[in-house]
Amino acid sequence: MMDQSAITLYVPGDSAACSVGADEVAQRISEIAQSKNIHIKLIRNGTRGMFWLEPLVEVQTGQGRLAYGPVTPDDVESLFEVDFLHGKLHELALGLTNEIPYFARQQRLTFARCGITDPLCLVDYENHGGLVGLRKALADTPEQIVETVTQSGLRGRGGAGFPTGIKWKTALEQPAGQKYICANADEGDSGTFADRILMEGDPFCLLEGMVIAGRAVGASIGYIYVRSEYPDAAQTMRRAVDIWRAAKLLGDDIDGSGQAFEIHVRMGAGSYICGEDTSMLESIEGKRGQVKVKPPIPAIDGLFGQPTIINNVLSLASIPIILAKGADFYRDFGQGRSRGTQAFQLGGDIACGGLVETAFGITMRELIEDFGQGSRSGKAIRTVQAGGPLGAYVPVSDFDMQMDYEKMTEAGAMLGHGGLVVFSEGVNMAAQARFAMQFCEIESCGKCTPCRIGSVRGKETLDKIMVGENVEQNLELLDEICELLTKGSLCAMGGLTPMPVQSAIQHFREDFAQQAKE
Amino acid sequence: MIATGPANQDRVRQICLAYDAQPSALIEILHQVQDEFGFLPKDALVEIADALNISRADIYGVVTFYHDFRRAPLTGIDLKICRAEACQAVGSQKLAEHATTNNYTFTDAYCLGNCALGPAVMIDKKLYGRVDADRLDQLLRQKGE
Ligand SMILES: Cc1cc2nc3c(=O)[nH]c(=O)nc-3n(C[C@H](O)[C@H](O)[C@H](O)COP(=O)(O)O)c2cc1C
Ligand code: SF4
Numbered sequence: 110m111m112d113q114s115a116i117t118l119y120v121p122g123d124s125a126a127c128s129v130g131a132d133e134v135a136q137r138i139s140e141i142a143q144s145k146n147i148h149i150k151l152i153r154n155g156t157r158g159m160f161w162l163e164p165l166v167e168v169q170t171g172q173g174r175l176a177y178g179p180v181t182p183d184d185v186e187s188l189f190e191v192d193f194l195h196g197k198l199h200e201l202a203l204g205l206t207n208e209i210p211y212f213a214r215q216q217r218l219t220f221a222r223c224g225i226t227d228p229l230c231l232v233d234y235e236n237h238g239g240l241v242g243l244r245k246a247l248a249d250t251p252e253q254i255v256e257t258v259t260q261s262g263l264r265g266r267g268g269a270g271f272p273t274g275i276k277w278k279t280a281l282e283q284p285a286g287q288k289y290i291c292a293n294a295d296e297g298d299s300g301t302f303a304d305r306i307l308m309e310g311d312p313f314c315l316l317e318g319m320v321i322a323g324r325a326v327g328a329s330i331g332y333i334y335v336r337s338e339y340p341d342a343a344q345t346m347r348r349a350v351d352i353w354r355a356a357k358l359l360g361d362d363i364d365g366s367g368q369a370f371e372i373h374v375r376m377g378a379g380s381y382i383c384g385e386d387t388s389m390l391e392s393i394e395g396k397r398g399q400v401k402v403k404p405p406i407p408a409i410d411g412l413f414g415q416p417t418i419i420n421n422v423l424s425l426a427s428i429p430i431i432l433a434k435g436a437d438f439y440r441d442f443g444q445g446r447s448r449g450t451q452a453f454q455l456g457g458d459i460a461c462g463g464l465v466e467t468a469f470g471i472t473m474r475e476l477i478e479d480f481g482q483g484s485r486s487g488k489a490i491r492t493v494q495a496g497g498p499l500g501a502y503v504p505v506s507d508f509d510m511q512m513d514y515e516k517m518t519e520a521g522a523m524l525g526h527g528g529l530v531v532f533s534e535g536v537n538m539a540a541q542a543r544f545a546m547q548f549c550e551i552e553s554c555g556k557c558t559p560c561r562i563g564s565v566r567g568k569e570t571l572d573k574i575m576v577g578e579n580v581e582q583n584l585e586l587l588d589e590i591c592e593l594l595t596k597g598s599l600c601a602m603g604g605l606t607p608m609p610v611q612s613a614i615q616h617f618r619e620d621f622a623q624q625a626k627e
Numbered sequence: 628m629i630a631t632g633p634a635n636q637d638r639v640r641q642i643c644l645a646y647d648a649q650p651s652a653l654i655e656i657l658h659q660v661q662d663e664f665g666f667l668p669k670d671a672l673v674e675i676a677d678a679l680n681i682s683r684a685d686i687y688g689v690v691t692f693y694h695d696f697r698r699a700p701l702t703g704i705d706l707k708i709c710r711a712e713a714c715q716a717v718g719s720q721k722l723a724e725h726a727t728t729n730n731y732t733f734t735d736a737y738c739l740g741n742c743a744l745g746p747a748v749m750i751d752k753k754l755y756g757r758v759d760a761d762r763l764d765q766l767l768r769q770k771g772e
Contacts (some may be wrong), residue, residue, distance in 0.1 A: 125741050158742035230639035298712030302740040337658070337695050338707075338739050340752045378654055378693035381737060395653035396685075413651075417667065455743060457716035462743025485717065494712055498737075530713045530742065545713070619689040 115148040116194045117169035121224070122153030124341040125302065129383045130181060131164035137185040138166070147194065148451040155310015157224035158464030161485075167206055170196040175381045176203040181280025187382040197510055211461060213478055216442060220303075220466050221428045225332075231356055233433050234313045242432030243358075246321040247366040250434075253266075254325040256283055258428065260436035262448030267293055267384075267421030268525045268601075276418060279408040280326040283416040288328035290319050291393065291412065294335040294342070295377055295384035300528030303464055304422035308335070309340040311426070312349035318425030320363060321432060322418055323370040331372040332412070336390050337379055347374050370619040380480050381552040385600050386419040386523055387555060399428040400554050400600045421526070423452055430444050437572070443469035447513035457494075457530035458484045476529060488533035492616070496525025499605035500611035502532075502541065521612065523605075538617035543571040548552065551592075553602060559593045561602025566590055567610065580622050584614065639664070639671045643678035648692040650679045653689055657696055666700045694734075704770055707749040714743035723747045725760040731767060745754070 120135040121127075136521060141148045156164060165178035166188070175196045177188060183200060191199045203209055203505050217223070226233040234240065246254050259274025280288060292315060296304040318581050319331045335343040342552045350372050353359045361369040375393055377383050381394045387401035400407060413416025427449065431439045439449045447469035453476055460482040475494060477483070486489050492502045501522045503510070510520040532541075549564035567590045574583045591607035598604040614621055636756060642659050642771035653675070660671050676683045690696045708723050726733050733748075741747035744756030748763065750770060758766070 124754045125744055125756060128741055128754040129744055163744070178684070296740060297738060299738040300713045300742045301738075302742055307742045319767035338736060340748070341754075357630065376658060378658065378695050379736075392654060393651065395649075395689070396652040397688050399692075456713040457742065457745070459743065498712060517713075528713075528742070536716065539710075542716075544712070549653060567701065604633045 110414055113265055115150040117150045117152065118194075119152050119167040119169075119174070120152045120155045120164060122228070123156035123304075123306065124162075124339075125160055126156050126163040126165070127192055127341075128265065129163055129179070133182045133183060134164045134166065137182040141185060141189050143187065148567060149194070152486070154226065155223045155228050155518065156306055156464075157206065158220070158306060159209065159461070160463040160560055161461050162209075165203075165206075166193075168194055168196060172205065173195065174206045175211065177201045178203060178204040181213075181320040211290060212461045212463075213461070214480075215296060215466050216450050216468055217466050218430050218439070218442070219314075219452060220307065220311070220464065221430065222314065223306060226311065226415050228310055228312055228345060229352060231341055231352060233312070234311075238433065239313055239429070240317065240358075242429035243317050243321055243366070245432045247364060247368060251325050254321065254432070256430060257436045258325070259429045259532060261434075261439040262443070262446070263424065263427055263439065264426070264447070264514065266423035266452070266526065268298075270524065271430070273420065273424050276408055276420075277322065277325050279406070280328070280418050283409060284583040287330070287413075287415045287416060289417040290322045290328045290331040290411045290425075291386075291389065292319055292331065292333040292418060292422055292425050293386065293389060293419055294333055294339070294346075294422045295346065295381075295389060296339070296526070297381040297384045298500075298526050298528050300456040300494065300497060301454050301526045302456070303527065305339050305342050305452050306464055307422055307426050308339070309345050310317050311368055313353070314346050314426045314429055315346070315422055316349055316358070318428035320358070320368075320370045321428050322420065322425060326416070326418055327372065328416075328418065329369045331370065331376045332393050333372060334377060334383070334393060335374060336377040336383075342373060348499065350374060350472055377379065380392070381548075382554045382600075383601055387393035388600075389419065397476060397618045398554060400602075402555055402599065422600060433449035443513070443537045444511075445469075445515055449572070451512065451527050454526075454528045455481045455510065455531070456528060458486050458490075459531040459612055460485045469513040470511050472508065472511050473503065473512060473529070475576055476512070477508060477531060480539055484531060484533040486533055488535065490531055490533050492532050492538070493531070494609065495528070497528055498545065499523075499601060499608055500525050500528075501608050502538065502616060503612070504616040506532060523608065538620040539575050542610040542613040543568055543575065543607055544611075546571060549602060549606040557599050557603055558595060559597035560599075560606075563590050563594045563597075563603070564606060567594070567606075571610075574621055575623075584621065587614075635664070635668070636674050637672060639674040639680050643675060645688060648678050648680070653679065653681075653686070653756070655691070657690065666697045666743070667700040669698070674681070701732065703732040703758050704767065705749075705751050706731060706767070707736040708733050709737070709739045709740040709745065709747040709749075713738070714745035714747055717745040719746040722748075722758060722760060722763060726763065731763075 181363035
């Protein structure tokens with residue numbers, strides 16, 4: 110229904126963009142265009158990931174897409190007055206979207222289409238490189254696909270960084286039978302939203318990755334486990350699945366290849382631990398999200414006791430481009446044993462927060478200072494928590510660390526799912542340490558005593574430290590509790606909770622002894 | 628408490644049947660029952676146990692494990708305030724205190740995925756960003772109208 114005379118406009122339908130008024134802006138644009146009898150085609154795209162500019166309105170012109178932002182409903186009238194539909198200047202004009210430095214400096218592979226296409230338009234998807242990877246995979250043997258993924262150097266983006274090719278090989282080697290692919294869309298880490306951006310902005314990309322994974326390991330059923338805090342992403346994924354089913358990209362004969370694959374969307378119920386892979390499988394089976402002992406590993410004995418691949422959304426969404434452009438293309442990005450690109454996410458007290466997809470190896474300083482432009486509050490930055498609630502608090506003096514799996518571990522930090530949360534002056538690090546313990550208490554699945562009880566004791570001990578009660582002895586006790594958690598926990602929930610606690614003490618000792626000194 | 632009469636029991640059974648009464652669909656079923664009834668009435672849980680042929684204890688185990696499920700109706704609007712780190716860094720603590728002072732009932736959320744636009748809240752499953760005390764008041768006033 111392409112109307113030749115209509116001007117094409119983009120207003121993101123992404124839930125973060127809508128959280129600051131994108132729906133109202135879109136509505137206002139439609140109303141004014143209608144009253145002025147101007148023909149427009151308004152597309153609700155995904156976000157480009159530059160959240161301080163949201164709602165970001167784009168107009169398609171002869172020169173390319175021009176951006177205006179952040180636009181409020183009240184600005185729309187004046188945008189029409191200056192004739193923004195023909196790219197005219199306005200105080201909110203940002204020039205060509207692709208030339209905004211924050212965007213231009215990125216290397217968008219996994220997010221190549223995000224914010225650019227109409228998320229649920231299959232024609233748009235194919236016109237922007239979609240389905241090339243899937244068609245390649247349907248022509249390849251499963252062994253060839255697994256080899257390509259292995260050669261690409263892709264490691265799991267969910268946090269643990271396990272090589273994806275090796276995981277797939279294990280599942281492929283299991284005897285034929287019912288196998289499963291599970292997309293982990295639980296994205297519980299504070300400071301992360303890349304899975305959500307992808308699911309809302311380019312849902313077909315995740316589906317394509319899952320179908321390729323199914324072909325690679327011989328699985329015919331997939332589940333997408335979306336956290337309930339993401340109702341819009343779940344809705345978009347459900348609609349995407351319906352569209353793919355209708356287009357015969359799902360079903361028992363995918364694209365005429367004879368390959369079968371079906372996808373179900375499942376919703377979580379507000380539990381952080383369900384992001385852990387064995388817990389997630391329990392939850393998909395309709396049970397309590399209790400963590401299970403490994404081995405057996407899910408690739409051998411997973412969902413309903415069958416071989417199961419669990420991958421993060423971004424691991425799976427990186428598969429199509431790896432198949433389409435080849436393992437070498439992907440490998441050439443990154444450094445050391447961290448190949449390809451990582452979706453870094455800048456959040457908290459940061460001026461230019463959002464999504465930065467770039468090759469591994471960039472420094473934390475470049476991300477926070479060059480991309481992020483320092484704090485949003487204008488106060489001096491004090492620390493960054495990297496890698497989610499189980500990640501370390503990094504002091505400014507360590508900002509030159511390179512961002513890759515190994516380099517960050519060497520520096521006492523963790524990449525995790527790529528989130529960076531900025532805190533500025535005024536943050537009380539003892540309170541942050543206490544929160545880490547409290548979070549563990551709230552979210553523990555309850556299986557191990559150190560995690561279930563130790564977190565409560567840790568919190569109580571920090572309470573005492575915070576009022577200056579026997580600070581030295583209590584810090585020692587806290588250290589023992591941390592050691593117990595590290596050594597005696599089955600999974601990283603209890604095992605890594607000491608990371609934020611101990612890094613806070615190590616780098617910000619002054620916050621733990623204030624009362625005592627007085 | 629809303630009393631669950633026979634009609635509601637029928638509805639619960641219908642929901643279960645829509646999922647072929649599969650025990651693995653329990654969480655989906657609980658979500659849908661809660662969406663329709665506002666909470667998980669005791670009778671509904673009994674009905675689900677019966678329809679899926681699993682024990683009541685198993686159902687209670689699941690209902691109590693997940694933070695989303697509630698066994699009593701909400702007293703006010705469905706307001707969630709993000710209390711996780713990214714929102715802490717931009718003042719969610721103050722926002723929560725404001726909400727408490729004003730007797731707004733809310734539940735704590737641990738990340739709403741809006742970490743570059745905090746403080747974030749969710750009202751009736753819609754996300755809002757950069758919410759300070761004034762904006763929260765305004766949003767709730769709009770909802771109340
Ligand atoms: C407490 C805990 C929470 C986790 N949360 C998530 C999550 O939200 N999303 C995710 O992809 N992986 C999460 N993981 C990691 C998963 O267990 C698993 O390693 C991952 O989904 C595997 O996919 P990948 O290899 O593609 O990263 C979590 C792990 C733990 C211990
Ligand atoms: S460490 Fe905590 S969350 Fe992990 S299995 Fe043990 S009790 Fe459960």
